[in-house]
Amino acid sequence: MRASSIGYSIKQGIKNIRRNKMFSLASIGTIMACLFLFGVFYFVLANVQYMMKMAETSVGITVFFDEGIGEAKIKDIGTEIKTRKEISSMNYISAEEAWKKFQKEMYKDDKDLTEAFQGDNPLADSASYEIYLNDVSKQDNLVKFIEKIDGVRKVNSSEVTAKGLSSFNILVGYVSATIIIILISVAVFLISTTITMGISVRKDEIAIMKLIGATDFFIRAPFIVEGILIGFLGSLFPLVVLYFIYNKIIAYITVKYKFNVLSNFLTFLDVKDIFATLIPISILMGIGIGFFGSILTVRKHLRV
Amino acid sequence: MRASSIGYSIKQGIKNIRRNKMFSLASIGTIMACLFLFGVFYFVLANVQYMMKMAETSVGITVFFDEGIGEAKIKDIGTEIKTRKEISSMNYISAEEAWKKFQKEMYKDDKDLTEAFQGDNPLADSASYEIYLNDVSKQDNLVKFIEKIDGVRKVNSSEVTAKGLSSFNILVGYVSATIIIILISVAVFLISTTITMGISVRKDEIAIMKLIGATDFFIRAPFIVEGILIGFLGSLFPLVVLYFIYNKIIAYITVKYKFNVLSNFLTFLDVKDIFATLIPISILMGIGIGFFGSILTVRKHLRV
């Protein structure tokens, strides 16, 4: 193919967009809508995933020791436990601290009840290590390992919470996968209907080109350039909108729930982190949809 | 307008759909996609709302009594409390029950610790009423009311949980509203682009009709019939698909999380309840979109 023909294809592709303004705008609009929805869900899912991860690290194991064990022995046990890779952090909690914490959690500083136990720590011998894990699903293994260490009386793992969280994690995973599959199917479906409508608009034009002796490639090229451009343009707008929306929404939620229990869970990914992935994905999806969309359209016509 | 003209409009509307197969299918497809997404979100939101409601009822108030109070007096207090409308249920828990429950919750049946308190109930005088509410937000009022009752030593409300839940509720409300607004905007946008493309396809036809002397109404009527039909057809398919998906998904989740803590929260709305609302909403939306969509299209043409 001559250079002039390549130049012609690109120029025609750009001109086509202006010539069929309505159709181009509609196509760009459809891609925009799909990628916008995709972006919104990417936000939600990425943040939920992130919050889950944060929440996980606050689920831990408590290790209690044999009665009357010395501080040195406790330290040894600590050193042995620390060799394990699944541990993210580990704290020593003395019997006194344990009792204070218990009072606070259980009775919410109910003074009447606290007084009942005054001077008497019902949780003597309750010194413990609190251990936090990288990954909740590895808890079982770790518990088995620690239980075998000499001097360990009991390993108290919050089984229920751990299992619940990792189940919830799996649930979130399934839901994400399902929503993304639904969204992509809807997007593909919408794009293909957009293209189907394009067929009605362009059928005559392509038929004429063929009768004049244009090769398939010569007819296709400008349409494909057009498709790629439309896809690219369609991907930019939602990115810009999402960028501004994201910061606004985070700011809003953070302020709204500042003094609330929920704020513990509401840790958000930074806009930069999220867009480092979202920008290339969106643009590639836009261009991909435009490219394949236009190829399929023109293919269908060329069979006429 | 004559009867023959009305008959003609309806017949033409039906014929139009068959004549412009591609365009009709594309329009039906777009409406289907939008209503399908709408249906999916309606499912998720309706169920989350429902689960929240279920979860709320398990957040309660505990009422403790003055030391040495008689059973009769406790009953009187109970009767007084029960007059309040915000109460959904109320249980009496004796001191013994309270201690057993405490042991179980706190030590997870850790026998060593339980033995330490043997024969000695540290929670004597802890007989209480556990009260569950209809609506967490009304908790504050109720607490104030109960605290004033004679013989009540203390009202222990799980303030944190209650506030958290009702904040979460509000958050879910905002998220729902946002997602539904986004979805409806996207739907309206997509339909309008579909219609915009329709313009390219039908422009010539309408121009010719006008030149032959057809009135605006005569031109519009078949298009509107067509629009309503397309909207109606577009709303049926997602309903059918969603109906089968819904049962499958609930069955799947229920089995998957049967023996899991999450199952406490996973209470689902019955398919009948959800479809009692979803069917009319979807069909009305489909017909509405088709009706207004076609009116706007034809209006735009008639201005030519």
Added chain:
Amino acid sequence: MMNLNGEHDRETELPIIAFDKVSKTYSTGTKAITNLSLKINKGEFVFIVGSSGSGKSTLIKLLLKEIEPSEGNIFVNGKELTRLRRSQIPKHRRGIGVVFQDFRLLKDRNVFENVAFAQRVIQEPIRSIKRKVPSILAEVGLSEKMQVLPKQLSGGEQQRVALARALVNNPVILLADEPTGNLDPKNSWEIMNLLEEVNKKGTTVVIVTHNREIVDAMQKRVITMNKGVLISDETKGGYSYEG
């Protein structure tokens, strides 16, 4: 009814078509018609001839109010077209049967439906449509093509469908833009005879044509246009213009 001077008058005395100093300049800057004044009386049979691009089709489009004049007034049936309200336009057009130069058939409806459409527009009862449409299609020789789509017709057949559609409502005015351009001489003569018959029944007939043979033979009024200007108007004329 108002005549050009705004006085009341009987309809028969009025020209059914009147151009009063009409000019039309298209958005591209092309001056398609320049200062045209012209009267056609009820029941006349008029040929409009002139070279390609001289403004003949523009004249027809103006009469149908498909486009607006840049200057001047056009009267049809006593009504000034620029003064017509939007809602009056359909009624105005229903009185005029038009054969467009490019046919303008509804491409997704078959031949019968294309012709029937004109009848449906004026809310003819279905029984009347089922009688009239086949009879007019027979007159233009298309009895066997009622069920096919326009794109399945030859050029000349499409042209005859357009003519059938223009005639089916017995219009007061018939405008035909090159109605025999795709027809062989025999077919053309048949069509011309049909139009003459229609004219005899009272319809005012205005035909734009390049067919010298027909114009010369029929000895009707001939209006000649050149570059948007009316250059001759002969009562029993021939195809005189040669650039």
Added chain:
Amino acid sequence: MMNLNGEHDRETELPIIAFDKVSKTYSTGTKAITNLSLKINKGEFVFIVGSSGSGKSTLIKLLLKEIEPSEGNIFVNGKELTRLRRSQIPKHRRGIGVVFQDFRLLKDRNVFENVAFAQRVIQEPIRSIKRKVPSILAEVGLSEKMQVLPKQLSGGEQQRVALARALVNNPVILLADEPTGNLDPKNSWEIMNLLEEVNKKGTTVVIVTHNREIVDAMQKRVITMNKGVLISDETKGGYSYEG
């Protein structure tokens, strides 16, 4: 090269167009062409006449391989059309310039681009396009309309754009379906003179027309069709058919 009997032969001795017992029945059941055999030699100038619907346009569509014959073989430039592979069709069509009865201009491109498109298809360099397109448009009298869209042209102007597009590549064969149907006599003659010139330079010219005046005056080979059947083929003929 193979001739009709499958023997090797020099190209000049071969008819450039040959129909061998060709029939075409459309999907509607219409028999548009019945058992047609016909040879046209390189450099000939041929008129095809016949009443409306007699299969003339069908013949042109068959030559362009826009539609397939139901029976028989068609040879163009020594190639049997049904045997052409999909990838060979563009090359086949590039050798043929066609004026379609309904023009088939690209409606979203201006006049210049419509004509230039034919040049772009054969990958002419841009410089050559910029020289040739205006010159051919001048020949058909449309120098001033290069920048306007087809719908902003009169019927005759559109027809001349279609002709310019068919001629711009100096095709081996020119097929023109009713190329003067929307032109006045003077313009028609100018176009005919242009086509005769092109023919003198070696192009085989096949013209479908209803213009009796021109056919009678030019005294070229005239092929007459009726209801899909070739009913006469005269070397120096006139428009004889009258149904």
